[in-house]
Each structure stands twice: as structure tokens, then as C-alpha cells.
Amino acid sequence: MKGIIETQDLNLFYGEFQALKNINLAVRRKTITAFIGPSGCGKSTLLRSFNRMNDLIEGVRMTGRVLIDGNDIQNSHTDLVTLRKKVGMVFQRPNPFPLSIAENILFGPQIHRTAKKDEYEQIVEESLKSVLLWDTLKDKLDRNALNLSLEQQQRLCIARLLPVKPEVLLMDEPCSALDPVATERIEDLMRVLKENYTIVIVTHNMQQAARVSDDTGFMLLGELIEFHRTEMIFTNPVDQRTSDYITGRFG
Amino acid sequence: MKYNSYRSEKIAFTILFAATFLVVLPVIFIILMIIQKGYSVISWEFLFTMPAKGMREGGIWPAIVGTLYLVLGTLIFALPLGVLSAIFLTEYAKNNALTRLVKLAIINLAGVPSVVYGLFGLGIFVMFLKFGASILAGSLTLAIMVLPIIITTTKEALESVPQSFREVSLSLGTSKWETIRFSVLPYALPGILTGVILAVSRAAGETAPILFTVAAFYLPKLPESVFNQVMALPYHLYVLSTQVPNVDIRLRYGTALVLLMLVLSLNLMAIVVRAKFRKKKKW
Numbered sequence: 001m002k003g004i005i006e007t008q009d010l011n012l013f014y015g016e017f018q019a020l021k022n023i024n025l026a027v028r029r030k031t032i033t034a035f036i037g038p039s040g041c042g043k044s045t046l047l048r049s050f051n052r053m054n055d056l057i058e059g060v061r062m063t064g065r066v067l068i069d070g071n072d073i074q075n076s077h078t079d080l081v082t083l084r085k086k087v088g089m090v091f092q093r094p095n096p097f098p099l100s101i102a103e104n105i106l107f108g109p110q111i112h113r114t115a116k117k118d119e120y121e122q123i124v125e126e127s128l129k130s131v132l133l134w135d136t137l138k139d140k141l142d143r144n145a146l147n148l149s150l151e152q153q154q155r156l157c158i159a160r161l162l163p164v165k166p167e168v169l170l171m172d173e174p175c176s177a178l179d180p181v182a183t184e185r186i187e188d189l190m191r192v193l194k195e196n197y198t199i200v201i202v203t204h205n206m207q208q209a210a211r212v213s214d215d216t217g218f219m220l221l222g223e224l225i226e227f228h229r230t231e232m233i234f235t236n237p238v239d240q241r242t243s244d245y246i247t248g249r250f251g
Numbered sequence: 252m253k254y255n256s257y258r259s260e261k262i263a264f265t266i267l268f269a270a271t272f273l274v275v276l277p278v279i280f281i282i283l284m285i286i287q288k289g290y291s292v293i294s295w296e297f298l299f300t301m302p303a304k305g306m307r308e309g310g311i312w313p314a315i316v317g318t319l320y321l322v323l324g325t326l327i328f329a330l331p332l333g334v335l336s337a338i339f340l341t342e343y344a345k346n347n348a349l350t351r352l353v354k355l356a357i358i359n360l361a362g363v364p365s366v367v368y369g370l371f372g373l374g375i376f377v378m379f380l381k382f383g384a385s386i387l388a389g390s391l392t393l394a395i396m397v398l399p400i401i402i403t404t405t406k407e408a409l410e411s412v413p414q415s416f417r418e419v420s421l422s423l424g425t426s427k428w429e430t431i432r433f434s435v436l437p438y439a440l441p442g443i444l445t446g447v448i449l450a451v452s453r454a455a456g457e458t459a460p461i462l463f464t465v466a467a468f469y470l471p472k473l474p475e476s477v478f479n480q481v482m483a484l485p486y487h488l489y490v491l492s493t494q495v496p497n498v499d500i501r502l503r504y505g506t507a508l509v510l511l512m513l514v515l516s517l518n519l520m521a522i523v524v525r526a527k528f529r530k531k532k533k534w
Binding site (some may be wrong): 040051053058080081082084085088089091093095097107108111112157160163164186224225 | 345346415416417418419420421423424425426429434438472523
């Protein structure tokens with residue numbers, strides 16, 4: 001088994017429209033994998049097929065296989081609760097619940113009943129430390145999370161995932177609502193998190209992929225054109241279309 | 252005359268303002284008239300004693316109690332049923348022809364004249380199920396009448412909760428029901444309470460549905476069980492106004508005033524609760 005996530009001949013249709021065409025790839029454990037490509041190329045759709053979030057859209061049909069740790073998650077008796085605990089997701093817009101900072105982090109453990117009340121404080125502290133927010137927020141844990149800056153909100157959203165103990169973090173353009181300084185800090189955070197988690201990021205920002213990822217996939221019109229080590233993609237792309245895209249000839 | 256955008260702005264504003272003013276006017280007028288003609292009979296005795304001398308004297312206590320029981324009974328049946336079915340329709344039901352038909356039917360239920368509900372209640376609850384004219388039959392009839400209100404407002408409240416709340420919650424590995432329970436319902440609660448307010452006003456104020464199913468013409472004692480008849484304020488008002496000769500006019504307006512205050516204070520309770528939730532859940 002090569003990767004923690006593998007796809008085999010993955011096709012995805014929205015009604016008549018084919019959004020993913022014959023995708024085959026393997027994501028290595030504890031690395032950062034980036035998917036780049038112009039808008040509408042299917043990179044977010046691909047990301048969302050790793051935790052079956054596409055199920056929420058009516059009229060979606062998939063063929064082929066998506067393997068997480070070797071288990072096919074496409075079949076109908078996949079336990080979505082277990083899958084999504086294992087494969088967490090960070091969204092494009094920071095989306096904390098309109099609750100306190102602590103309540104946001106405890107959302108998972110409280111619903112899943114995986115922690116006792118006297119462990120709550122420790123969970124909050126550990127999660128915030130992992131996203132490097134603890135020192136700034138430790139005295140404001142009962143403040144409403146919506147009063148934080150966007151960067152802090154996005155960090156909090158990552159922290160909210162951690163008590164659920166995921167192995168994979170899917171990030172759907174996590175920095176597109178942030179300014180360059182905040183973006184850089186989130187990227188630093190991703191490098192730290194990579195020690196313990198497999199990260200898959202979708203980004204429209206090529207430089208971000210180049211800076212942060214180990215592997216990069218370039219997508220175009222639903223196809224995975226090229227999937228290689230990041231330095232390969234950016235220095236010596238095989239496909240002409242990849243080369244055209246990263247040199248800015250279209251996109 | 253040359254076209255002048257300042258003048259047309261002024262004319263538009265005047266017309267829009269006048270329309271709004273005309274809408275508010277009758278409300279103010281009704282309330283002032285009821286207070287002015289009714290306040291003099293309001294007393295502890297009027298509120299808390301039984302009617303006497305063919306309702307020409309004494310109080311309206313049994314009608315107040317009756318209306319309170321009916322409102323409570325209505326909510327006991329309509330609130331859980333309405334909220335639960337609204338949750339099913341918004342969160343679970345697939346958007347197919349059958350669902351659309353059900354939704355259409357619910358909207359249309361709201362347009363059924365209230366006297367038709369009264370007849371329905373008479374047929375089903377009073378006669379077929381043999382509850383007799385009783386609090387139970389009246390509450391059930393009123394509950395069916397207010398169900399569309401509760402379902403529609405709950406549906407709107409659920410739909411106004413951002414889709415991203417559901418997505419985040421599901422992506423954290425919660426089941427669909429856990430998502431609804433912890434990430435949707437708490438934020439829909441203020442809207443649901445709006446539905447409760449509307450339902451309470453309707454249940455307390457309607458005469459026709461209770462006419463055949465529960466309301467007693469003159470019953471100067473309090474009910475002992477849900478199978479008893481009760482007096483109710485709107486029906487009592489109707490009786491005082493049309494069925495009993497030589498009633499002091501102030502008694503009628505006093506009764507109307509009490510009905511108004513009762514509905515208002517029931518609503519006030521829901522509004523206070525709603526405000527509390529709104530303050531906490533802002534996004």
C-alpha cells in the first residue's frame with residue numbers, strides 16, 4: 001500500500017456534467033499534498049470526495065474507488081461518522097460556530113462523548129497550543145469566536161478538528177480569505193502539523209503550493225494532468241499544459 | 252411640468268408613509284377604543300370571580316382559565332408535532348414531487364376557514380372519537396388549525412440557519428441527527444418561538460373552531476378534567492355581544508381588553524425568551 005489516500009479510476013458526475021475524469025493518485029502519509037489548477041477544474045470536488053462531503057449535493061454520482069487506509073469509502077455501508085472523524089476538513093471561509101472559543105473546540109468531544117468533563121480544560125489547551133493560539137487566547141476562552149480575526153478563526157477551525165483525532169486534514173483554499181501575513185503564518189502552522197497529520201490542500205495560489213507542499217497535482221477540466229513531487233512540477237513539468245499554467249500562460 | 256427626481260422622491264415617500272400610517276391607524280384606534288370603554292370594569296373581582304345573574308354581573312374567571320387551558324392544550328399537541336415534521340421536511344425529505352405536494356398542502360391548510368376546522372373537530376374528535384365537547388377535543392381542533400403556522404415558521408427558521416453550520420458539523424463526524432440537534436436547532440429556536448407566538452395568538456383568539464368542540468355558553472365553575480367543557484374568552488365575548496340582552500357595554504369591552512392583555516402577555520413571555528436566545532446566538 002502506497003498512500004493513506006488512494007484513488008482508482010475515480011469519476012464524478014454532477015447530473016450530466018463530469019467533474020472528475022479518471023483520477024488515479026496516492027497521497028503519502030504525513031506529507032503535504034497540494035492540488036492546483038484554474039477555477040472549476042475539480043480540485044475542490046476531488047478534495048470533498050475524500051470525506052464524502054459531495055454526498056450533500058443532490059444528483060452526484062461517482063464511479064471508481066477511493067481508498068482511505070486501504071478501505072474503500074465509496075460503498076454504501078461506509079460509516080460516514082468514522083470516516084469524517086478520521087478525515088477532517090478546513091473550509092475556505094473560516095466558519096467557527098457562534099459559540100465561545102472553548103465551546104468551539106469542545107464541539108467534537110462533547111457530541112462524540114469521547115472526553116470527560118474534567119478533561120475539557122486540557123483538551124482546549126492542547127488544541128490551542130497545536131495551532132499556536134494558546135498564548136494569545138488563554139484568558140479569553142469564553143469570548144465569542146466570531147470576534148476573533150479571520151486568521152485566528154481559521155486557526156481555531158483547525159484546532160476544532162484536533163480533539164476528534166483525525167489522521168488526514170483536508171484544507172479547501174484555507175487562506176483565500178486571509179491577508180499575506182496571515183497566510184504565511186497558516187503555512188508555517190501546516191509545516192508544524194505535518195509532523196502528526198497528513199495534509200491535503202487545495203489552492204488557487206501556485207506559490208503557496210510551491211512553498212508548502214511535498215507533492216503537487218495539477219488539474220485541468222476534471223483531469224489530473226500531472227502528479228509529482230512539488231519540485232518536479234515547478235522545475236521540470238512533464239506535460240506542456242502544466243508548464244503553461246505554472247509559467248502563467250493561462251489560469 | 253418637467254420631470255424632477257427630487258419631487259418624485261418626495262411624492263413616493265409621502266405615499267409610502269401615508270400607506271404605512273393608514274395601516275397602523277386602525278390598530279391604534281381599536282386598542283384605544285377597547286381600553287377606553289373597557290378599563291373601568293377591570294378589577295380583581297371581574298378577573299377572578301364567576302359570572303353571575305346570567306352573565307350580566309360578576310367576573311370572567313372561568314373564561315380566562317378556559318382560554319389558558321385551550322392555549323396550553325393546543326401547544327402540547329401542535330408544538331412537538333409541528334416542529335418535528337418541519338425538521339423532517341427541511342432536513343430529511345428529498346426534494347421530490349411528493350414532498351412538494353406535502354409542502355403545498357401545508358401552506359393551503361393555513362388558508363382553510365376556521366369554521367371548517369370547527370366542523371372537522373366536531374366530526375372527528377367530538378363525535379367519532381367520542382371525546383364529547385371537551386378541552387381535549389377543542390385543543391386538538393385548535394392544534395390542527397395552528398399546525399401550518401408552526402410548520403411554516405419552523406421551516407423558515409431552519410432554512411435560515413447557514414448551510415455552512417451543517418457542513419462543518421458533518422465534517423467533524425457528527426451524524427445527521429446530531430448535526431440537527433446541536434448545530435441547527437439551537438440557532439433556529441428564535442424563529443420557532445416566533446411561530447409559537449403566532450400560534451398562541453391564533454388559538455387564544457379564534458371562536459369558530461371552539462364553537463362546536465369545547466366552548467360552554469355559561470358554566471360558572473372550573474373544569475375538573477380534559478373531558479369537561481369550558482368557557483373561553485372569545486366565545487364569551489360573542490355571547491355577551493349577541494346572545495344576552497341588556498348587558499352593560501363596558502362588560503363586553505372589558506372582556507375584549509382582558510383577551511387582548513392575555514394574548515399580549517403570553518406573547519411577551521415568548522418574546523423575552525426569544526430575545527435571550529437571539530442575544531446569545533448571533534452570526
